Amino acid sequence: MSPDGLWSIGELAEQAGVTVKTVRFYSDSGLLPEAARSSGGHRRYGADALDRLRTIRALRTLDLPVPDVERVLSAGGDGAGGDGSDGGGGGLAYEALEEVVADRLRGIGTQLSALRWQEAALRLLHDCPPEERAERLRLVGAVTVPPSTDALARFWRRWLPPRLPAAVRAAVVEQAVPQLPDDPAPHQVLAFARLHAFVTGPCPGGVVRDDCQPAAHRVDEGYRPEVLYLGLAEAFALADPVLRSGRPPGAGEELDAFVGAYAAARGVRDTGEFRWGLSRVLAGDPRIDRYWELVTVLTGEPNPGVAHEWLSDALNTTLQ
Structure with missing residues (x-):
């Protein structure tokens, strides 16, 4: 110096x-x-x-x-x-240092997530049969990296009844939109890409989107959707351990809660006649089974769609 x-x-x-x-x-x-x-x-x-x-x-x-x-x-x-x-x-300034380091860690986490999804997407394209590569490239190319579930949330907000209370709507959307894996396998990337295409494409069967609604979403059918969805949440929670155990569809408290949710939403009693009518209504409802099939592939966990299908089958089984 x-x-x-x-x-x-x-x-x-x-x-x-x-x-x-x-x-x-x-x-x-x-x-x-x-x-x-x-x-x-x-x-x-x-x-x-x-x-x-x-x-x-x-x-x-x-x-x-x-x-x-x-x-x-x-x-x-x-x-x-x-x-x-x-x-x-x-x-x-150690407080400021802690904040900027935390911000940097979040940024790196986002970058790593994007790289993992890109790697899985590239493996998906590399390892598939040549005749499937163009379709898979189109599907994967329509998804942002890192992927976002915003399109799925929009789908559910549009599909749910318009007068559903905000708190109930938010709870349903949170349950229906899956958490994405941090380190996906190629088949999970493909499942999410197909899920994204499903929710951003036309309504299944080419019908008008308003006609994709199940009967319980239509005011003129006499349902109170907020009562239905609160009851269904309880029924799905009861069905979760049953689904994980692999028990075949049948009678039980989870089925009673399921039927009870529909009965309460209509303001009627759970009777044998009501169960027969409910079975017919559910059989005629528009289906979004494909959504839940893809969610199952993506997460490997039971979900509301799987629970609803199991409970519907349980209802039909008890009516035979």
Whole structure:
């Protein structure tokens, strides 16, 4: 260091093991303030500049953007850390550092998720028979990376009854929209791509979307959908362990809760006559079985659609 206690830009760069260009860049970015200028207009840096430069380099090595580095250093003020001392941190503010590191971790997580989906999608295309490659490419190419379930949520908001209370609607959508795997296998990527195509395509069978609604969604049928969906949630919860056990469809409290949900929604009693009528109504309802089949492939877990199908079969079994 010079007799005046200041570094030249070359001296500082040499001590830090970086190039003069790097020091100049950080100075011009406002990350590394100059202490003074020489009589010839050359930059001069104070004794704390070396620690600050090393801190900047450490943060940049972690790929933190320059604005985030500036945020950490600026919040650190004159070098005091979050505990009142700099600890050799070059003016680190530890609370700000924790926040930007957390943000960076979230960003890396998103990038890793995207890479895993891309890898699985590429394997899907690489390993499939040549005659299927064009169709799979079209399906996979329609999905963003990393994938989003927004289209699935929109499908359910559009498909559910319009007057359903917001809290009930949100609960149904949350249950119906699957969680995507962090590290998908190729078959799961294909299942999600087909699921995305299903919810963004025309209504099954080419009918008008309004005609895709089951009877319980139509006001003129006398149903109270909010009562139905609250009751169905209970029935599905009861059916979950039964489905996992592999028990064939039949009588039980889960079936009683299922039929009871439809009866309560109509404001009638659960009778044998009602069960016969309900069986006929369910058999005639529009189906979205394909949605639930793909969700099963995607998650490998029981879901409301599987539960509804099992309970419908249980109803028919008990009526035979």
